[in-house]
Amino acid sequence: MHKAHIRGLGFYVPPKVVTNDDLSKLMYTNDAWIQERTGIRERRFAVRGEDTTTGMGVKAAKIAIERAGIDKNEIDFIIFATLSPDYYFPGPGVLVQRDLEIHTAGALDVRNQCSGFVYALSVADQYIRSGMYKNILVIGSELHSGGLDLTTRGRGVSVIFGDGAGAAVVSRSEDEQSAILSTHLHSQGQHAEELALLAPGMGSRWVTDILEDNNPDDESYLPYMNGQFVFKNAVVRFSEVIMEGLGANQMTPADIDMLIPHQANLRIAQFIQKKFGLKDQQVYNNIMRYGNTTAASIPIALTEAWEKGLIQKGSTVVLAAFGSGFTWGSVIMKW
Numbered sequence: 001m002h003k004a005h006i007r008g009l010g011f012y013v014p015p016k017v018v019t020n021d022d023l024s025k026l027m028y029t030n031d032a033w034i035q036e037r038t039g040i041r042e043r044r045f046a047v048r049g050e051d052t053t054t055g056m057g058v059k060a061a062k063i064a065i066e067r068a069g070i071d072k073n074e075i076d077f078i079i080f081a082t083l084s085p086d087y088y089f090p091g092p093g094v095l096v097q098r099d100l101e102i103h104t105a106g107a108l109d110v111r112n113q114c115s116g117f118v119y120a121l122s123v124a125d126q127y128i129r130s131g132m133y134k135n136i137l138v139i140g141s142e143l144h145s146g147g148l149d150l151t152t153r154g155r156g157v158s159v160i161f162g163d164g165a166g167a168a169v170v171s172r173s174e175d176e177q178s179a180i181l182s183t184h185l186h187s188q189g190q191h192a193e194e195l196a197l198l199a200p201g202m203g204s205r206w207v208t209d210i211l212e213d214n215n216p217d218d219e220s221y222l223p224y225m226n227g228q229f230v231f232k233n234a235v236v237r238f239s240e241v242i243m244e245g246l247g248a249n250q251m252t253p254a255d256i257d258m259l260i261p262h263q264a265n266l267r268i269a270q271f272i273q274k275k276f277g278l279k280d281q282q283v284y285n286n287i288m289r290y291g292n293t294t295a296a297s298i299p300i301a302l303t304e305a306w307e308k309g310l311i312q313k314g315s316t317v318v319l320a321a322f323g324s325g326f327t328w329g330s331v332i333m334k335w
Contacts, residue, residue, distance in 0.1 A: 003179035004128035005333070007070070007135070007171040009303040010063025013044040013164035013290060014051050018145075023159055028152040034159045039266020043162030043291030045145040053084050054095040056165035057141035060299070061096060065137070068169035072100055075169070076133035078107040079124055081116030081140045081295040083324075084147065085109070096139065114262050114323020115185075116140055116295030117166070121319070121331055122183035124170040134172045140295035141165035147197075147223075157223045160265075162291030166299025177314070178334055182248045184241050185329040195230050195324040197223045234264065235271050237328040242272070242320050245332040255316050256282055258305060262321035263287035263297035272320075284310060294323070311335050 019042045020031035034040055046056070057080060065072055080093040093107030112119040117140035124136040144161035148154060173179040238261065246252060253276040261269045266287050273283045284305040293300060298319050305311050315335040322328040 002129055002131055003173040003176060004125045004170050005173040005175070005179045006168045008064040008066070008068025008169040009167070009299065009306055010060045010065075010067060011164065011166040011296075011300040011303040012056050012059035012063070013162075013300070014046045014056070016045045016047055017042050018045045018162075020159070023150070023155075026150045027155045027158070029155050029159060037265075037267070038160055039285075039288055040160065040291050041288045043289075044164055046143050046163045048146070051143065051163065052086050053082055053141050053143045053165075054086050054092040054099065056143065056163070057082075057092060057096055057139040057167065058099045060141065060165040060167035061100065061137055061139055064167040064169050068135075068171065070135060070169065070171075073103050074135050075102050075105055075137045077105055077124075077127060077136045078102070079110060079120040079136060079138045080107065081110040081112065081120040081138075082142055083111065083113045083116070083294055084143045092141070096137070110295075112295075112323075112327050113325065114264060114292075114294050114297070115321040115325065115327040115329050117298045118183070118262075118319055118321045118329040118331055119185060119327070120295075121168070121170065121180070122185055122329065125180045125183055128170060128172055136170045137167065138170055138299075139165065139167045140297070140299045142294045142296045144294070156227065157225055160292045162293050164290055164293040164296045164300055166296045166303055168299055168302075180331060180333045182245055183329065183331045184244045184248070186237070186241060186327065188326045191229075191233065191326045192324070193224070195225045195326070231265065231268065233326060234268050234322040237322045237326070238268065238272050238320055239275060241328050241330040242276070242318060245318065245330040249332050251316065251332070253277060256318050257315040258311050259283045259318045259320070260298055260301050260305060261285070262323065263290065263301060264292050264323065281310070
C-alpha cells in the first residue's frame with residue numbers, strides 16, 4: 001500500500017479587489033455590518049473576459065507543478081473541484097488537460113461545493129494508495145462574481161463570496177513520515193435545500209418559463225442560504241469530523257500544528273479554535289482578504305500558510321470543510 005503526500009502547491013486570485021465599501025455603493029450595507037457577521041473586509045472578483053474558472057485553475061496548477069519539480073506530462077490524473085464550471089458540460093477537468101497540453105490523462109470533476117477540495121484530495125489519496133496513479137493534479141477553482149445579485153435583495157449571500165483558485169500536486173510519498181494519514185467524508189442530503197441554487201431547466205421550471213414570465217422580481221434562481229441553520233450545523237459537523245480524523249490517528253487537538261478550515265465564515269473558524277483550545281498560530285484564516293472562495297478556499301489558504309513558513313517538515317496539518325449538500329469532511333496529514 002502506497003502513501004500520498006502534497007508535493008507542490010499554488011494559487012491564483014484575480015487582481016481586482018472589491019472592498020466592503022465598494023459593495024456599499026451597490027447595495028444597502030456597510031463595512032461594519034459585513035465584518036461583524038462574516039469577518040470579511042474584501043474579496044477578489046474576476047475581470048470579465050480575462051478570468052474563467054478553468055483559466056484560474058490553470059494558473060494555480062502551473063505554479064503547483066513547477067514547485068513539485070515534475071514535468072507536466074508526469075501528471076497521471078486531474079481532479080477539478082468547483083460549483084461554478086465554465087459549462088454545464090464538459091467539466092473543467094478536461095479543459096485543464098487541454099490548456100496545459102498534458103497527454104491524455106483522465107480528468108474527474110467534483111461537485112461538492114465548499115467540501116469540494118477535501119473530497120477531491122480524498123479521491124486522489126485513494127488513487128495513489130491503490131497504486132493506480134503516481135502524480136495527481138488536484139484543483140479547486142471558483143468564479144462566483146458573475147452569478148451574484150449585487151443589489152440589496154441579494155446581499156445576504158453576495159457579500160460573502162469571492163473568486164480564486166488553488167492547486168496541489170499529490171504524489172506517491174517516498175517518505176513514510178510525510179503523508180496524508182487519513183480522510184473522512186460525510187453528507188446529509190435531507191438538508192440539501194438549506195443552501196442551494198436551482199439550475200434553470202433542471203428543476204421545477206424551465207428556462208422557457210422564465211423567459212415567458214419576464215418577471216423582474218423572480219428570485220427563484222438566486223442562491224438561497226438559511227444562514228443561521230447552516231451556521232449551527234457547520235460548527236457541530238466541523239468539530240465532529242476533526243475529532244473523527246484525530247481519533248483515527250490516535251491524536252488529540254493538542255497535536256494539531258496547523259488547522260486550515262474552509263473559509264466560509266470567520267466566526268465559524270473562531271468558534272472551532274476556541275472549542276479546541278488552539279492558539280492563533282495554529283489556525284490559518286484569510287477570509288478577511290478573499291471572502292469565501294468555496295472549493296478554492298482550502299488550497300488557497302494552505303498554499304499561503306506554507307509560503308509564510310507556518311507549515312514545516314513534520315507538522316501535523318488538518319484540513320476541514322462543511323457546506324452545501326450538506327457535505328463535510330476532514331484530512332489529517334503529516335507534512
